[in-house]
Structures are given as structure tokens and as C-alpha cells.
Amino acid sequence: MPVILFTLIAFVLLFISAPVFIAILAPTLVSFELYGPDIPSMVIPQQMMQGINKFSLLAIPLFIYSADIISRGEIGTRLLRLVDSSVGHLTGGIAITTAVTCALFGAVSGIGTAAIVSIGPIVYPALLQQGYGRGFAAGLILSSSTLAMLIPPSVAMILYSLVTTSSVGGVFLAGLSAGVIFIVLLSLYCYAYAKTRRIGLKARASWSERFKSLREAGWSLGLPVIIFGGIYAGTFTPTEAASGACVYALFVEMIVYRKMTMADLIDVTGKSAVVIASLLILLTAGSAMAYFLTLQNVPQIMAATMEGTTATGLLMSINIVFLIAGMFIDPNSAIIVLTPVFQPIAQALAIDPLHLGAVVVFNVAIGMMTPPFGLNLFVGVVTFKVPYLEVARSMLPFIGIAIVALVLITYIPALVTWLPRLAGL
Numbered sequence: 001m002p003v004i005l006f007t008l009i010a011f012v013l014l015f016i017s018a019p020v021f022i023a024i025l026a027p028t029l030v031s032f033e034l035y036g037p038d039i040p041s042m043v044i045p046q047q048m049m050q051g052i053n054k055f056s057l058l059a060i061p062l063f064i065y066s067a068d069i070i071s072r073g074e075i076g077t078r079l080l081r082l083v084d085s086s087v088g089h090l091t092g093g094i095a096i097t098t099a100v101t102c103a104l105f106g107a108v109s110g111i112g113t114a115a116i117v118s119i120g121p122i123v124y125p126a127l128l129q130q131g132y133g134r135g136f137a138a139g140l141i142l143s144s145s146t147l148a149m150l151i152p153p154s155v156a157m158i159l160y161s162l163v164t165t166s167s168v169g170g171v172f173l174a175g176l177s178a179g180v181i182f183i184v185l186l187s188l189y190c191y192a193y194a195k196t197r198r199i200g201l202k203a204r205a206s207w208s209e210r211f212k213s214l215r216e217a218g219w220s221l222g223l224p225v226i227i228f229g230g231i232y233a234g235t236f237t238p239t240e241a242a243s244g245a246c247v248y249a250l251f252v253e254m255i256v257y258r259k260m261t262m263a264d265l266i267d268v269t270g271k272s273a274v275v276i277a278s279l280l281i282l283l284t285a286g287s288a289m290a291y292f293l294t295l296q297n298v299p300q301i302m303a304a305t306m307e308g309t310t311a312t313g314l315l316m317s318i319n320i321v322f323l324i325a326g327m328f329i330d331p332n333s334a335i336i337v338l339t340p341v342f343q344p345i346a347q348a349l350a351i352d353p354l355h356l357g358a359v360v361v362f363n364v365a366i367g368m369m370t371p372p373f374g375l376n377l378f379v380g381v382v383t384f385k386v387p388y389l390e391v392a393r394s395m396l397p398f399i400g401i402a403i404v405a406l407v408l409i410t411y412i413p414a415l416v417t418w419l420p421r422l423a424g425l
Contacts, residue, residue: 006031006292021278024337025285028292044288051287052280059158059168061276062242066249068272073253073260075220077122079104082217085205092187092194094130095140098123099186102144103151103179104224116145116379124384131199135394138384142376142391143398144186146365149331150179153227153245156331156361158238163339166353168238170420174354177416178362182405189401219252279332286336293340311349315359315410318342322360326367327374334364358409358416366402369395 009027018026032044083104084097101119120141127137149156152172161171193199205213226248227241236244253260260268309317321342325334339360346356369376371392381388409416 005034021282021285024282024289024333028285028289032292044291047291048284048288051284051290054162057162057283059153059238059242060155060279061272062239062246063153063155063158064276064279065269065272066242066245068268068275069246069249069253069260069265070223072264072268073249074257075223075249075252078213078217078220081213082220085210085213090191092190092192092199094123094126095132095136095190095194096187098127098140099144099147099183099190102141103147103183116141116376116383120145120380120383131197132193133394134384134386135390136193138380138386138391139394139398140186140190141384142369142380142395143402144183145376146368146402147179147182149361149365149368150175150182150358152176153238153242154361156335156364157357159332159335160339160357160360163335164343164353164357166357167420169423170354171357173420173423174358174416175361177419178358178405178409181408181415182362182402185401185405186398189397219256222252223248282333282336286333289337290340309345309349311346311351312411314342314345314349314351318346318356318359319363319406319410322363323367323370326364327370327372330375331361331364331368334367335360352413352417354420355409355413355417359406362402362406362409366399366406369402370399371395 006027009030010023013023013026029041029044033041079101083101084094090096098119101123124134124137124141127140128134132140148154152175154172154175157171157175158168160166161168223245226236226244250260250265254265322334322338325338329337343353343356347353368374371377374395377388377391377395380386380391384391
């Protein structure tokens with residue numbers, strides 16, 4: 001009965017478009033008061049505070065802040081020029097450039113929507129000018145922007161590692177492997193699309209132009225070096241790497257490139273604070289919910305109901321549930337709410353937590369670009385001024401490619417676990 005009441009209240013609140021944290025916290029409080037054990041209700045706010053009282057959690061707001069700084073400045077533009085000078089002359093070159101640049105942007109930001117609003121307005125007109133349809137252009141940008149959720153330092157990956165107490169470095173490397181698979185499939189599709197439609201080629205950049213773009217992007221490339229090098233060399237924790245990324249991004253944008261003013265910084269800081277506060281409130285609500293569900297033995301009950309289920313069957317269930325959840329709620333909410341439910345069952349079936357992390361995050365990333373409510377769709381409509389139905393229709397082949405990649409990483413775990421194992425994680 002407590003779980004039924006909890007679920008009913010949560011669905012009603014979500015149906016009337018209440019904020020997600022209220023849809024999580026309100027049924028938790030009501031159910032705890034009515035059916036909770038003989039424990040003072042004061043334990044709920046205590047659990048909420050414990051949910052965010054973690055040093056490693058600081059990495060998330062810091063990476064969000066660095067992503068907002070980068071999206072306002074020049075770093076993304078210079079990375080795009082560098083990639084374009086290298087592969088822009090190939091068949092489908094500008095399209096492949098878009099996918100690779102979004103991956104690089106993910107490596108310095110960790111936020112998918114940031115890639116849409118910063119890289120998108122630059123590459124979208126270039127794709128149209130080259131002969132790609134606006135549906136293809138919008139679909140490519142929206143789908144490749146989800147790579148920021150897979151390529152380290154992904155905020156979603158950090159969140160998963162906190163919820164499951166998994167190795168952040170190991171989860172990062174698993175996400176990197178999944179992201180590379182998706183990039184390769186996207187690039188093959190871009191090549192085939194350009195080849196069959198005889199889309200013209202750009203002139204090959206001269207070596208002097210390539211060296212110029214490399215020199216101009218030199219400071220931009222320092223960010224991945226700080227993040228990856230620091231974490232995997234053992235010099236930095238993820239939190240220290242995130243703070244270093246903020247300081248470095250500010251130095252590059254304000255001192256080196258001089259593309260960000262103090263007024264811009266104040267504006268970016270205010271907007272980041274709103275996003276960070278929203279996420280932390282969501283985390284506190286998720287901690288309270290997880291505590292209540294644990295008291296009600298929900299993980300054990302679910303494990304009992306799925307007794308006899310194989311790892312393959314569980315992974316299929318996880319794909320379905322997380323994919324649907326990603327279409328309706330933001331990825332952070334889906335990870336916070338659903339991961340604690342499935343993780344104990346996956347652990348009992350000996351599913352590698354790093355493999356599970358790649359599967360979970362890839363699912364919610366696909367949900368971000370899937371109609372009817374994928375967040376990337378609405379960001380794309382506003383950014384590119386393309387009707388919603390046209391954007392949604394154009395996403396279908398890219399969703400198909402993403403699902404192929406998802407099937408590969410779901411049922412061939414070695415594709416995403418070999419790199420963490422190689423690093424001894």
C-alpha cells in the first residue's frame with residue numbers, strides 16, 4: 001500500500017506538470033507519515049542533507065559552471081575550426097566535423113544542451129550552405145550533442161557514479177568507449193548520406209591553414225588535458241579537475257581570447273547558479289525517496305519479482321524503462337530515481353557496474369532526442385527556428401543509429417569495459 005500510494009501521488013503530480021523534485025518529495029513525505037516505521041519524521045530532512053553532503057558531489061556544479069563559461073565564449077568555435085580543417089574536405093566532412101566537434105565539446109563541458117546552443121548556430125548554416133537539408137542538419141546536431149552525456153567529464157556519468165558508489169574514472173572510460181562507438185556510426189551515416197546525395201566537397205585545407213587552426217585552438221585543447229590528465233594520472237580528484245576546468249576556462253576566455261566581459265561572467269554565473277540549485281534540490285529529494293523505498297524493502301521486493309530473470313532480460317528491461325523515462329523527465333532525474341531500484345538486481349546478476357553505467361546514461365541520452373518530449377527537440381526548435389514536427393521527423397534515422405549503438409554496448413559488454421580494465425579500474 002505505501003508504494004502504491006507513493007506511485008499514485010507521484011504520477012498525479014507529474015501529470016499536472018509539477019516540478020520533478022516536488023513529484024518525488026511530496027509522495028515521500030506523505031507516505032512516510034502514513035506508513036513509515038516508528039522513526040521520527042525529522043530523519044527525512046536529515047537524509048536529504050546527507051544526500052548532498054559529499055565532497056565528490058562538488059564536481060557536478062563545477063562542471064556545469066565551466067560548461068556555461070565555455071558555451072558563452074570562443075573555445076567551441078576554435079575547436080570547430082580545428083576539426084573542420086582536418087576532415088572538412090572528406091565526403092560528408094562538414095557533417096563528420098559536427099559530430100566530432102560535439103564530442104570534443106563534451107570533453108570540455110559535459111552538458112549536451114550546451115553543445116546545441118554554442119556549436120549548433122555555427123555549424124547549422126554551414127551544413128545548409130553545403131547542401132544538407134535543414135532536417136538532416138538539425139537532427140545531426142541534436143543527436144551528436146548527446147555525446148556530451150557520454151564523453152567525459154559527463155555530468156550524468158558523475159551522477160551515476162555517486163548514486164552507485166562506482167569509480168568515477170572507470171565510469172568515465174566506459175562512457176568514452178560508448179561515445180566513440182556512437183561517433184563512428186554517426187560518421188558512417190554522414191558519409192553515406194553525402195555520397196548518395198552527391199553533396200559537394202570542400203577544398204582541402206592547406207597545411208598552413210591546419211597549423212593555424214591548431215595554434216588558435218591550442219588553449220582550447222588544454223582543457224581535456226587538465227581534466228583527463230589530472231584524473232587518470234592521479235594528480236586530481238574529479239572535483240579538483242572540475243575546479244581547475246573552471247579556472248582555466250575563465251583564464252582562456254577572459255584573458256587569452258578576451259571574448260568574455262565581466263558583465264558576461266556575472267550573467268553566466270547567475271544562470272549557472274539557478275541550474276545548480278535546481279539539481280541539488282532534486283538530489284535531496286531523490287535521497288529522501290531512496291531512503292523511504294529502502295525502508296519499504298522495494299529493491300528486495302523487485303529482486304524477488306524478477307527472480308529467475310537473466311542478465312540479458314534485466315538489461316532489456318533497463319533499456320525500456322530508462323529510454324521511456326528519458327523521453328519524459330530530464331536525465332538527472334531518471335538516474336536519481338531509477339538507478340537505485342535496478343542497481344541491486346544488476347549487482348545480484350553480476351552485471352559490471354561500469355557496463356551498467358554506460359547503458360543507463362546512453363538510454364537517457366537517447367531519450368533526450370526522442371519525441372514527443374525529448375529536451376533536445378525543444379532546444380533545437382528554438383535554436384534553429386525549425387517546426388517541431390520537422391525536427392521530430394528528422395530525428396528518426398539518428399535515433400535508429402543510436403539504438404544500434406545501444407544494442408552493441410548492451411549485449412557486448414567488452415566494448416565498453418575493456419578500456420577501464422586496461423586502466424586497472
